[in-house]
Amino acid sequence: MSLLTNQEMRITYASLLVAGIFGMAALAPLVFFSGTLMEWGFAVMLISGFVAMAFCIAAVFYFFRALAYESIVGGKNLLAHWKYGKEEWRGFAESNYKYELDAKKSLLLLVAFFMFLIGGIFLIIDFEAGIFVAAVLVFVFILCAIATFALPWVNYRRNLGMEGEAYISKDGVLISSSLHMWNAFLTRFEECRVVENRQPLLEITYSAWARYSRQYETFNVPIPDGKLEEARKICKKLNAPQ
Secondary structure, three states: OOOOHHHHHHHHHHHHHHHHHHHHHHHHHHOOHHHHHHHHHHHHHHHHHHHHHHHHHHHHHHHHHHHHHHHHHOOOOEEEEOOOHHHHHHHHHHHHHHHHHHHHHHHHHHHHHHHHHHHHHHHOOOOHOOOOOOOHHHHHHHHHHHHHHHHHHHHHHHHHHOEEEEEEOOOOEEEOOHHHHHOOOEEEEEEEEOOOOOEEEEEEEEEEEEEEEEEEEEEEEEOOOOOOOHHHHHHHHHOHHH
């Protein structure tokens, strides 16, 4: 029996919860502190409203990923369902941990840049209100920093405690708790190839439109012992014109 759970749906629920909390925070100055709205209430409304909107967008995004998750696990367009030995899976868990940590560090730097920019603008416009905004942004950044280092570690520990398996379909790949999909809006499959080294791998690349250009994502799926020929056939099917 598979030990995988739909983490995408959990993130959807969590995003909706956070959006609701910040949505109420955005309305609080109007309801309880209308007399001081121009002093600091507007800043609270703006920041809380922005965060609530961002998490609403995240909830929609992860909801569609949750549907894709269920589709892949349910067997739609499934090409292979691989299971791994303990040592094979441990090696993947360690490499995946390093990959996730590096990716989240890059995202944290981007978040820090925009927070610094927003905080600076508020300090220039209204120094007193800007101090409050800066304090809120620092608090949010600390939470983001904790998540940046904690989430990859939690995923790593969870991977070590679960059965190693991968679902490979024409629409995406689910390996451990990591979902990669290329049938979503503005995404497309690019390439699959077999890398034959000490630990044979499927190297899969897909892309998504972001801002003004396409961003490419490459990830690896370890090939279990005795599955090399099957992996070649999977690559051939994925690379075939759709």
